[in-house]
Amino acid sequence: xxxxxxxxxxxxxxxxxxxxxxxxxxxxxxxxxxxxxxxxxxxxxxxxxxxxxxxxxxxxxxxxxxxxxxxxxxxxxxxxxxxxxxxxxxxxxxxxxxxxxxxxxxxxxxxxxxxxxxxxxxxxxxxxxxxxxxxxxxxxxxxxxxxxxxxxxxxxxxxxxxxxxxxxxxxxxxxxxxxxxxxxxxxxxxxxxxxxxxxxxxxxxxxxxxxxxxxxxxxxxxxxxxxxxxxxxxxxxxxxxxxxxxxxxxxxxxxxxxxxxxxxxxxxxxxxxxxxxxxxxxxxxxxxxxxxxxxxxxxxxxxxxxxxxxxxxxxxxxxxxxxxxxxxxxxxxxxxxxxxxxxxxxxxxxxxxxxxxxxxxxxxxxxxxxxxxxxxxxxxxxxxxxxxxxxxxxxxxxxxxxxxxxxxxxxxxxxxxxxxxxxxxxxx
Amino acid sequence: xxxxxxxxxxxxxxxxxxxxxxxxxxxxxxxxxxxxxxxxxxxxxxxxxxxxxxxxxxxxxxxxxxxxxxxxxxxxxxxxxxxxxxxxxxxxxxxxxxxxxxxxxxxxxxxxxxxxxxxxxxxxxxxxxxxxxxxxxxxxxxxxxxxxxxxxxxxxxxxxxxxxxxxxxxxxxxxxxxxxxxxxxxxxxxxxxxxxxxxxxxxxxxxxxxxxxxxxxxxxxxxxxxxxxxxxxx
Numbered sequence: 001x002x003x004x005x006x007x008x009x010x011x012x013x014x015x016x017x018x019x020x021x022x023x024x025x026x027x028x029x030x031x032x033x034x035x036x037x038x039x040x041x042x043x044x045x046x047x048x049x050x051x052x053x054x055x056x057x058x059x060x061x062x063x064x065x066x067x068x069x070x071x072x073x074x075x076x077x078x079x080x081x082x083x084x085x086x087x088x089x090x091x092x093x094x095x096x097x098x099x100x101x102x103x104x105x106x107x108x109x110x111x112x113x114x115x116x117x118x119x120x121x122x123x124x125x126x127x128x129x130x131x132x133x134x135x136x137x138x139x140x141x142x143x144x145x146x147x148x149x150x151x152x153x154x155x156x157x158x159x160x161x162x163x164x165x166x167x168x169x170x171x172x173x174x175x176x177x178x179x180x181x182x183x184x185x186x187x188x189x190x191x192x193x194x195x196x197x198x199x200x201x202x203x204x205x206x207x208x209x210x211x212x213x214x215x216x217x218x219x220x221x222x223x224x225x226x227x228x229x230x231x232x233x234x235x236x237x238x239x240x241x242x243x244x245x246x247x248x249x250x251x252x253x254x255x256x257x258x259x260x261x262x263x264x265x266x267x268x269x270x271x272x273x274x275x276x277x278x279x280x281x282x283x284x285x286x287x288x289x290x291x292x293x294x295x296x297x298x299x300x301x302x303x304x305x306x307x308x309x310x311x312x313x314x315x316x317x318x319x320x321x322x323x324x325x326x327x328x329x330x331x332x333x334x335x336x337x338x339x340x341x342x343x344x345x346x347x348x349x350x351x352x353x354x355x356x357x358x359x360x361x362x363x364x365x366x367x368x369x370x371x372x373x374x375x376x377x378x379x380x381x382x383x384x385x386x387x388x389x390x391x392x393x394x395x396x397x398x399x400x401x402x403x404x405x406x407x408x409x410x411x412x413x414x415x416x417x418x419x420x421x422x423x424x425x426x427x428x
Numbered sequence: 429x430x431x432x433x434x435x436x437x438x439x440x441x442x443x444x445x446x447x448x449x450x451x452x453x454x455x456x457x458x459x460x461x462x463x464x465x466x467x468x469x470x471x472x473x474x475x476x477x478x479x480x481x482x483x484x485x486x487x488x489x490x491x492x493x494x495x496x497x498x499x500x501x502x503x504x505x506x507x508x509x510x511x512x513x514x515x516x517x518x519x520x521x522x523x524x525x526x527x528x529x530x531x532x533x534x535x536x537x538x539x540x541x542x543x544x545x546x547x548x549x550x551x552x553x554x555x556x557x558x559x560x561x562x563x564x565x566x567x568x569x570x571x572x573x574x575x576x577x578x579x580x581x582x583x584x585x586x587x588x589x590x591x592x593x594x595x596x597x598x599x600x601x602x603x604x605x606x607x608x609x610x611x612x613x614x615x616x617x618x619x620x621x622x623x624x625x626x627x628x629x630x631x632x633x634x635x636x637x638x639x640x641x642x643x644x645x646x647x648x649x650x651x652x653x654x655x656x657x658x659x660x661x662x
Contacts, residue, residue: 001528001535008523337519340480341577342508342536344501422471422480 002351009355016330017359020323024363025370027316028401032371032393034312037378038305039390043236044383045298054102054144054232056272058082058284063229081106081227082282084215089278090233091131098236098266103127103140104228108218110186110211118172119210120186122218122228125156125167141212144234145203153180153199158214166195166217169208173200184211188221233275233284237268239299244269248286313404320408324356328412332419340421349413356409357402364401368394429492431456431584431616432477437486439472439639446472447483448639456584459607459617459650461627464636470620471589473636477618478511478587479503491584508537512578516590518570520562526573527558530580537581548576552606568599575606579615586610588619592626604629 010017060080082104090099106122124140131137141148142155152173156165168178178184182197195213202208219225240248247254247262248269254262262270268286275284328335338348372389379387432454439447447469454460464470475481476488479495480503488496495506507513512533520529530545549555552572554565562570571591578586588607592600604626611617619630627633631650635642 001531001540004528005521005524005532008521008528013523333519334521337521338532338536339504340478340507340513340519341533342504344504347536420480422475422478 002354005351006354006358010358016327017355020320020327020356021359021363021366023316023319023323024360024401024405025367027313027320027404028364028367028397029371029374030312030316030367031309031400032368032397033374033378034305034309035393035396036372036375036387036389038302038309039393040375040379040387041301041305042298043388044379044385045301054234055237055287056233056235056268056275056284057287058231058233058275058279058282059229061281061283063283080281081224081229082231082279084219084226084228086279087228087231088129088131090231090275091129091135091137092133093271093274093278094263095235095266095271095274096133098271100234100236101139101144102231102233103144104215105230105232106215106218106224106228108188108221108224110188110221112176113185113187116176118186120218120221121207121210121212122215123212124215125158125212127158127215144232145207147203148207149202149204150199151202153197156198156212156214164193164195164217165198166211166213167199167201168197168212169210170200170202171208172210173197186211186221188223190223191220193217193221231279231282233271235268235271236266237271237286238266239296240267240269243267247273313400317404317408320405321411324352324409325412325415328352328415332415335416335419336421336423339419345417348416352412352416353406353409356405360401360405364398367401368397371397430454430489431458431491432618433487433489434473434477435487435489437473437476437483437488439469439476439481440484445639447476450486450636450639450641452634452641454585454616454618456616457611457614458632459611459630460619461630461633462618462620462636463622463624463627463633464642465622468636469639470622470636472639474587474589474618474620477585478513479507509581510584512581512583512586514571514574514578514586514588514591516593518562518567518574518594520570520573520577522562525559525561526554526565526569526576529562529573530577533577533580545576545580548580549573551579551609552576553602566599568595568602571595571599571603572606575603579610583615585616585618588617588621590621590623591619592621592623600626 060082062080084104087102087104090102093099103124108120108122109117110120111117126138126142127140129137129139138159140158151170156167166184168184173179178197178200180197180199183194184197185194186192195217215228216225219227243258243262244265244267247258247267251259251262251273263273272284272286276282335348339345375387375389379385430453432452434450434452437447437450438445450473462470462473472481476483483496486496487494490506490510495503498506521532524532527542527545527549530548531540531542534540534545546555546558549558552575554569554572554576557565557569562573565573571594592603595603607617607619608629617630619626621627628647631647633645633647635644
């Protein structure tokens, strides 16, 4: 009989219930969209920020000590190098999936045929790697220096046989009168080489005075095969907190529990620590200014999204509350009759709650899919890519919809409990 | 012991005495009509007898139990087990069919039994309308569904509030005939009405005026015909 009553309410009074379902769907869709965006906005913003450069630098330990002692930034020149063959290890650390991109850098001292000294940098452009884990990765400055403007020619493509190519900074190209397609003859300390100028770029900084070439080319010029000066890493990181700051100073000062928490959280400092573990004699350090800015932007964005989510849920709760109360008031004679023929308060309340819960399930499901659609629209409009639906959104939305729906029912249930059958049946 | 006994019942709303020192006894198997003009306290009395309201003062003994002292929860249980209610406005649940409306009373009483509910509808001549919604039934048919719902749990008292107030003559006769049938089967009937034609077919009629029992008539030749041969001033 109970199910017949539920069926009767849902299908013979479908217009009223549809209105309630629609309100619940609206709330659920907002919650789904906002939660999905909120949970994914970190990665999205991080990825956006990553296009503006690396947030971790790795240098040989010896260079780092000298830099710290004499507060000198830049190229080491101490004769200490990192090993290029260890670069693949970076993608094997605990937070491997948070490593978006990285590139090695090796500085070479080269002269042109007329004796002019120029700065040359060997690096990866779109270097293809087969990782120890079996994964494949294309890494390099093509994606890490996405802000470079190619004023002539194109990006150097390592994968299509441009190993003898080079890219020249705009300032240097203008100074030497070089354009794409020209050939440059460079003399290193060990060997010399002729390179085709594939592209001229405008970086808007010091790099405009340099020649960029594949790492192995630069290494061969100075006889530094397999050696690199530094690595720039672009990683998705969690904003630093007190624990991360303490750990960054000295990981050994942490308790075991703190160490585990820190190690298993994607703080820039813990990722640096893990990189140091896989790159011999290296010191990895976050570019503090970038990391802090990223953290601040991320926190503010997430706070904004959280507030919008809470406000939309409150709005939905008020809507549901009004509709359910109006619906119960409209049906007060029916509820009074049920009480008159023997229904206890619990039975009548249970009936209303079940009706609303069933409606909430339908409305919530429809709202979830609508919200997923909204999230994709937001993702494509704002970030130019799809929002990843996190599995946690499903139980979160389900619980939120249930709480909001039940909370919305409270005034109606209170009214039901106070409802006297003689008042509604005889108007007294 | 009387089935129902009202002792010095008062119902007071502010300065208004809706019921003022009412005393009444109803025996098991009796058919009683309660008459009176609008505002005389008929509905208030019905609410108190029907366990839907409590008196301000006095005792209401149903099967010897003073229901005026019972909690709301117990009153609901007493109402469910002992009283069948019939209303002027029918009060059927609009989204349930006729048979489901009858089964609703069974559901809150014990266990719904579709076969028994259909038999109850058959007793009021509506077996063929069992699957119809109230909106698909005439006023008379809706009232007969209401009667079927009231009698489905074999209550000790059937309490009808203006049961023919919204019916035409033909349907009024059908409903009164149903009451006769129920009475002949031993059901106690209390019918609140302002219609003399309905009131006079009862065994006894009490008249309310300004919340007080004004007079009582006994139909000694109770046959269903209108004949008042004994009138007692209270």
